[in-house]
Amino acid sequence: MLRNFKLMLMATIAMWGMIALHAAAITPSPQMIEQFKALPKSEQQRLAKQYGVDPSILSSGSRTTTIQNPEVVAPRKATNNVVDQSESEGLNQATKTKSSVEALESKKEKQLKRFGYDLFAGEPTTFAPVSDVPVPSEYMVGPGDTLNVQLYGKEHNEFTLTINREGVVQFPDLGPISLNGLTFAEVREVLKRRIDQAMIGIQASITMGELRSIRIFVAGDAYKPGSYTVSSLSTMTQALFVSGGVNQIGSLRNIQLKRMGKTVGTLDLYDLLMKGDASGDMRLQSGDVVFIPPSGGSVGIKGEIRRPAIYELKNNETIADVLRMASGLKPGAYPKASSIERYKLAANKTVITIDLTTKSGLSSRVKNGDIISVKSSSSRIDNVVTISGAVIRPGEYQWSPNLKVADILPSIWGDLTISADLDYCLLVREINRRGDIEVQTVALGQAITKRSSKQNIVLQPRDHIVVFDYSDRKKLLAPIIAKLKKQSRFGDAVKTVNIGGNVKFPGQYPLTKKAKAKDLLIAAGGLQEGAYTLAAELTRQLASKNGVKSQHTQISLEDIINNVSAANVELQSRDIITVRTLPDFQETRWVKVQGEVVFPGSYSIQRGETLKQVLERAGGLTEEASARSAVFLRKSVQRKEQIELSKLSDELRRDIAARALTKDGAIIGFADAQLMLNELENVKTVGRLVVDINAINMGIVDANIDLENEDEIYIPAKNPTVSVMGQVQYPSTHRYKQGLKLEDYLNLAGGPRKRADDDRVYVLKADGSVMMPSSSLWYSDNHPIEPGDSIIMPLDTEYKDSLTLWSQVTQIIYNTAVAISAISSI
The missing domain is CATH 3.10.560.10 (Outer membrane lipoprotein wza domain like)
Structure with missing residues (x-):
């Protein structure tokens, strides 16, 4: 018996495996599953491997299939009911007219959408019935419905039964069973009772299979009215979905269900959309009409x-x-x-x-x-106090009666930044409904540490506390000053004052309530080093019918600082205090001395101190120093040279352009001209000033010079060489030999090139001065070549293009190169 059972099962699986070759998926019958489970596990694995069957399919029952319904509603074509934003933004103040504004407002009204219509904003694409709706127990079965019956226990079998037009199903071995007028729950009870009576030892599982389709009508103001085939479980809302919903004039609150010519139900979709109440969503029957009347008001x-x-x-x-x-x-x-x-x-x-x-x-x-x-409420906040500036937690705080400054900022270390100014803080207060302000000064440090002091001011609603630091004040002061200027009406003086001169933060400040001269000094951060305290100038403008006069008064800052009440004058609008600097006061000035001096380094100088004095402070020159080759650099000379170089470059560029436009213009190529201009623009001037150290050491007064801040003196070591540069065959440096003349050194460099201008050869002396020979290649014995000198052979500009500015360009380039070379050798 077991052998026959195995053979039958193997044959069944083999046949199923052959069918699987032709089908992507197959659902085994319940009998096959039960037979497979009865085999030992090893036998199950062998059969599955032999016939290529997934054992999980047999062990877990039939494969789960996902019910996918066709898309029955597609989105409607979009309609543009929104006001174009660019059109709204395009109506600026210059183009606004009464008609344009009214037109825009009309469009904005139309921008309001009708509530609920987006829910059904689609149109039907298919009339396939929806089949994934759960079947409730109270569902009334009828002709066309199918029942899935699975028998298990003593025997295993599965049947699909269809209810015929008489409401009867033909059950194998049980005969016809009438199910007419029964609900799904009652059908299950009837069938289970008949199976228990006729089939001993067999249990049944009964589920709904394919549901019957019904024909309904959607009429009235539907998007796509007409006849639709839907599932027998469909309701009024599902009928609306498949018909595309309601059109723009259809009602959402009075949708009627008509059956046999009578209205049997009314659906208010607002109840569903706003309350989630679907009690009015009645189930449809074949021949029902879902009628959508026009909307009311x-x-x-x-x-x-x-x-x-x-x-x-x-x-x-x-x-x-x-x-x-x-x-x-x-x-x-x-x-x-x-x-x-x-x-x-x-x-x-x-x-x-x-x-x-x-x-x-x-x-x-x-x-x-x-x-x-x-309408919207005002964005203004009434019971609030605002804090900004050098605080750890800026923002808005609740106001309450008798609230003081120290209540909001109770701790210097816990509430203020490290750089907060404890002496100068502003309290900005609104004084009327127009938003006009007045400004009070608060000594914040005193207000926090001494809560009983007058500085611990009682706050009012909408007060604004501005805490300053010691770095910048303009950013925080700007909106306050702008507000004071704006609220000045009918010719009133703007409540601002100015302070300039030797103070830490000069500029414009708000005129605070009962402000005096000392308050303005504190606002400016106090005096800087070197301020002249015996007298400062107070400038006051006196307005009259005939005009405005300026009155200048001298005030004693020393008395003001020492709290002499008579000197601490009360300020008026547009007052100006100018703080002078002590005569002959200057900030520390530095010069740099490097090279062959006994004590090289940076030295502070006073106004009028000379080069000789600084060299003496540096210990004088060493034995290896070359006084003739000293390089003296000055920032002011460098800036002037750079400006002149820029002018020369512009002049050269214009000259080249002008010559190119003439019929007998320059023959120089564009590439050559551009190369020379680029070289000229890239030259960084050094600001060398010619000094004669030997003459200074000898005590010649005219040779000595007064020093400026950032002057630099370089004393190179003795350099027994002579350099030959420019348009020679081989630019090089040669050892100095006494008795050799200019022509001799030029011959050592191979002589001039074809493009050399030997009539303009010159000698750049070691001290930075330029010596021109008395005649072409013959150099006077009165000016012999000396160690450290450089011989420059310039370019023949007439050979190139008759452009005389080329000689200036080459001279600048060569002279700068020699100076840099002298400095870098130290």
């Missing part, structure tokens, strides 16, 4: 509400009902100043102001076409 609501839209009216709703439909007000709403735009009988509009905080306002009936506008 409508009301729009906009402004500071959660869901602005156009809502359909049904039963004489009030404004309170409309607010509930719009989900209520936003936190920033100001319902007291709401308004209603309403059409009158004369076919024009009127505006009604309504208070939505009162019972009478909320109970007001709305009418068809009304547009309710809920």
Whole structure:
């Protein structure tokens, strides 16, 4: 018996494996699954491996299939009901007219969408019935429905039974069973009872299979009215979905279900959308008609509400009902100043102001076409004190009666930054409903440490405390000064004062309440080093009918600092205090002495100190020093040379362009000219000033010079060489030999090139001066070549293009190169 069973099972699996070659998936029968489970596990694995069957399919039962319904509704074609933002932004102040503004406002009204219509904003693509709806127990079975019956226990079998037109199913071995008029729950009880009576030892699992389709009609103001085939489980809302929903004039609140010519139900979609109440969504029967009448009245609501839209009216709703439909007000709403735009009988509009905080306002009936506008509240905060500047936690704080500065900023270390100015803090206070301000000075350190002092001011609502630091004040002062200037009306003097001169933070400051001269000194951060305290100048403008006069008064800063009350004058608008600097006071000046001196380094100097004095402070020159080759650099000379070099470059560029336009213009190529210009522009001047150290050491007064800040003196070592540069065959440096002349050194460098201008050869002396020979290549014995000299053979500019500026260019380049070479050798 077991052998026959195995053979039958193997044959079944083999046949199933052959079928699997031709099909992507197959569902084994319950009998096959039970037989497979009865085999030992090793036998199951062998059979599965032999015939290529997934054992998980057999061991876990039939493969789960996912029910996928076709897409029956596709999105409708988009319609542009939104106001173009660019059009709104394009109406600037210059182009706004009454008609354009009215047109824009009209478009904004149309921008309100009708509530709920987006839910069904689609159109049908297929009439296939929906089949993935769960079957409830109270479902009334009927002709066309199928039942899946699975028998297990003593025997295993599976049947698919279809209810015929008489409401009867033909059950194998049990005969016909009438199910007419029964619910799905009752069907299961009937079938299980018959199976228990007729088949001993067998249990049954009964589920619904394919459901019957019914034919219904969607009429009225549907997007796609017509006849539709739907599932027998479909409801009114599903009928709306498959028909594409409601069109723009259809009602969402009075959708009717008509059966046999009578209205058997009404669906208000607002209950479903706003409350989740689907009690009115009745199930459809074959031949039912879902009728969508036109919508009734409508009301729009906009402004500071959660869901602005156009809502359909049904039963004489009030404004309170409309607010509930719009989900209520936003936190920033100001319902007291709401308004209603309403059409009158004369076919024009009127505006009604309504208070939505009162019972009478909320109970007001709305009418068809009304547009309710809920205004926004002011962004101004009343009970607040603002802190900004050099504080750790800037921002807004709650105001309360008797609140003082030290209550908000109780700790210097815990609430202020390290750089906070404890002597100067401003309290900006609004003095009227127009937002005009007055400014008071607060000594913040005293207010925090001595809470009983007058500096610990009692605060008022909307006060603004500005804490300054010791680095920058302009950024925090700018909005305060701008506000003071703006609030000056009818020719009133702007409440600002100025302080300049030798103070830490000169500039314009607010004129604080009862401010005196010392307050302005504190605001400016105090005096700088070298300030002249015996007298400062107070400039005051005196206005009269004939004009304005300036009055200059001398005030003693020393008395003001020492709290002499008579000297501490009270300030007026537009007063100016100028703090002078001590005569002959100067900041520390430095010069650098390097090279062959006994004590090289940086030395501080006073005004009028000379080069000779600094060299003496540096210990004088060493024995290896070459006094003739000293290089003296000065920043002011460097800046001047750079400016002149830029002018020369521009002049050269213009000259080249002008010559190129003439008929007998230059023959120089563009590349050569551009190369020379680039070399000239890249030259960095050094600012060398010719000095004669030997003459200075001999005591010749005219040779000595006064030093400036950042002067640099380089004393090189003795350099017994002579350099030959420029347009020679081999630019090189040669050892100095006494008795050799200019011509001799030129011959050592191979002589001049073809492009050399031997008539303009010159000698750049070791001290930076330039010596021109008395005649071409013959050099006078009165000016012999000396160690450290450089012989420069310039370019023949006439050979190139008759452009005489080329000689200046080459001279600048060579002279700068020689100076840099002398410095770098130290």
